[in-house]
Amino acid sequence: MKRGHAPLSVIVGGITILALAGCTAASEYAPRAVNFPIPSQDVVELPEGSVDVAVEELPNIVARILDESGIPGAAVTVVRDEEVLLAEGFGVRRSGEDAEIDAETVFQIASMSKPIGATVVASQVTEGVVSWETPVVEHLEGFALADPWVTEHLTIGDLYAHRSGLPLAAGDDLEDIGYDREYIIDHLRMQPLDPFRITYNYANFGMTTGAEAVSVAAGVDWATLSEQALYEPLGMASTSSRYADFLEHENRAALHTRVGDGFEPLYERMPDAQSPAGGVTTNAVDLAKWMSMVIGQGTFSGDEIATPEALLPAISPQIVSGHPAFADMRAGNYGYGFNVGVQPSGRVTISHSGAFVLGAATNFVIVPELGLGIAAITNGGPVGAAEAIVAEFLDRVQFGDATRDWLADYGLALGHYHAPAGDLVDEEAPASPAPPRPLEEYAGSWSNAYFGAAVVEVAGDGLLARLGPDGSYELDLTHWDGDVFSFVPSGENAPEGSISSATFAIGAGGETMTLDFFDTNGLGTWTRSSPG
Structure with a gap:
């Protein structure tokens, strides 16, 4: 809710609408009972039994997409409210070895860490430690961006919505050459800024800065806060925001980067510097609990992690993340750590993908209207496999069959991840170069x-x-x-x-x-x- 706008509260499916408007006599806007139900939205009716049919077909979908993509392995889970409909592993943890992936295998999930971290923040909003509107400088002494006015007004929510004005991937270059979180956050002040709150630029270390402000306010480091506020209460026993904890699991998936038409386990990725944005490690069993909590508006198994009021801003549109290229094209939106979109069936979705070019790709989608969530986590670089698994499953739920070749289309959309970088790409060295100095x-x-x-x-x-x-x-x-x-x-x-x-x-x-x-x-x- 933006300050200065009149709030509208609707009890969906009930019979009461409460509208409040500032500067207007309360008697004019008293609650009024109506004698008809309020529909949530116009959506395509599901084929009969389609969820169960799609779940039954899902292992075949996963096996086919892994085979076509060449990715060594994946784990997938599906929940409906708090019921786990499927949690299963496929393929192997490391190519060339026999150890198989199961529902307990721990993966690095890259940017799927962002929505998980956003629910940690929502728990602290619930506790009154911070609000989404809390200025970052209240808790990060000495923090600054290039514009003093932006520095003063920048909120935790601004950073979680990628609307700070920081450029795309700001700070990632410092992480690549070995700097820690403290150094990177301090040096964001040198980055040029785009217009504040009207520009969407995806920035891992912008969001990490917001999380750091929350952890300072809570009086504990981010990884410990995540344990105390989210992982332990939900029973996510295999989930951590520390890379060292990941290495302690024998049952863990190796990263596999794309090499030619295949995938090889060539690299390790230690993302602790950007842990709130990309450093969570988890498995299918734990992700099922987390999705159920989000579906339950902050509550799981009777335990409240966050109030609906604290969580709703995170899973609601806060900025346009993808402007339409055509008049009949849907815009993409981002909340606080979550993508917010609409399925072709008319149903709202909340989602996020994650990717390490060095060897991980993940995706989850929750359809709140159905109380349904699916997550796919893989041990291969981003070629669209995780997204294709999720998209085909949701197609079968909503339409009874796949509507397109999702692996091919996502593969094209994500091809830029593997494009070589640098000004000399495709350039030939001069045949007769000028000599260098000594x-x-x-x-x-x-x-x-x-x-x-x-x-x-x-x-x-x-x-x-x-x-x-x-x-x-x-x-x-x-x-x-x-x-x-x-x-x-x-x-x-x-x-x-x-x-x-x-x-x-x-x-x-x-x-x-x-x-x-x-x-x-x-x-x-x-x-x-x-x-x-």
């Missing part, structure tokens, strides 16, 4: 207010640049042309085939090094502080 002239210590210090050293016939808090993020710089060198970045945001430039400017006007891969928001230039 390599020693590029060596030395370089400083950058956002990324921190870098050290450039001569290494054989090229250069080695060391970045990050301890210099452990290394880039081999290979001569390209003149004062330009090439490098291959690594990490979550550098899919296979990525290649970028390092451009040195050395002269009377100053000495700078620009790493184009890190210069998306104009922050990727280092200045030499001392020669090598």
Whole structure:
């Protein structure tokens, strides 16, 4: 509810409408009884028994989509209110090994952590620790963004709705080179801002900042708060917001990144820095309990995690996240940590996907009108498999059959995740490049207010640049042309085939090094502080 707007409270399916308007005599707007039921919405009628039929067919759907996609394994769960209709594992935890996935196998769920974290916040709103409208600066001493007015007015809800004005993926580059949560949140002040509260830019560390304000207000770190407020009360015994806890599970799924037409377990991903936005690990059994709690408007098995009033803003539209390209196209909306949409059948859905290019893809959808939720968690990078499993199941529930080839369509939509990054992608090295300066002239210590210090050293016939808090993020710089060198970045945001430039400017006007891969928001230039 926005301050200054008259609230409207409707008891759906009942016979009472209560309308309150500020600055108007109460007697004019007293509750009035009506003698007809209030329909919730116009929706397509379900085929008879379609939920049970879809659940029965679901294992075949999963097996087919895993086979077509090449992803090694998945776990899927379906709930109706508090009844678990299915919780099952498919495939193997790690390719090349025999250990099978079951309903207890723990996965990294990437950005599906966001709605789970949002319910932690809703629990603290219920307890009166914070509200969605609480300014972040009330609890994060010294926090700032580039605009002082935005800094003063920025709320927890703004950050959970991705409407702070921070650019897309702000802070992810700092995580990639090894910085911790505290450093990243502090350096968000250097990011350029888009218009406040009218721009949707998906930002992991924006949301993480909101969660950090909540945990400070609660007087406990985020991972512990999540345990105390959500995981333990719901009996989510295998769920954690600490990567170390994930590693303690023998029954855990490995990450598999896409290589050619297949998937290989090449990487590990430790996302503690952005834990509220991407660091939850869980299994199908625990996700079933969490979805049932959301379906129950904050209550599960008689235990209240959050009041309906505290949870509703999170699962209601707060900003347009996807503007229509055509007049008859539905807009996409985002709440506080949840996507909010409408199915072709006319039913409202709340949902979220998660993806690590290094090897995870997840999706859940809840249909509140049906009291129905489904989650699919996989151990392969994002090619649309998790979304396809969920979408085909919901098609069969609502229409009796699949309406399209969801794996093919989602695969096209998510293809950008695997697109190589960097200004030298698809560029050919010059056949006759201008020679570089003597390599020693590029060596030395370089400083950058956002990324921190870098050290450039001569290494054989090229250069080695060391970045990050301890210099452990290394880039081999290979001569390209003149004062330009090439490098291959690594990490979550550098899919296979990525290649970028390092451009040195050395002269009377100053000495700078620009790493184009890190210069998306104009922050990727280092200045030499001392020669090598």
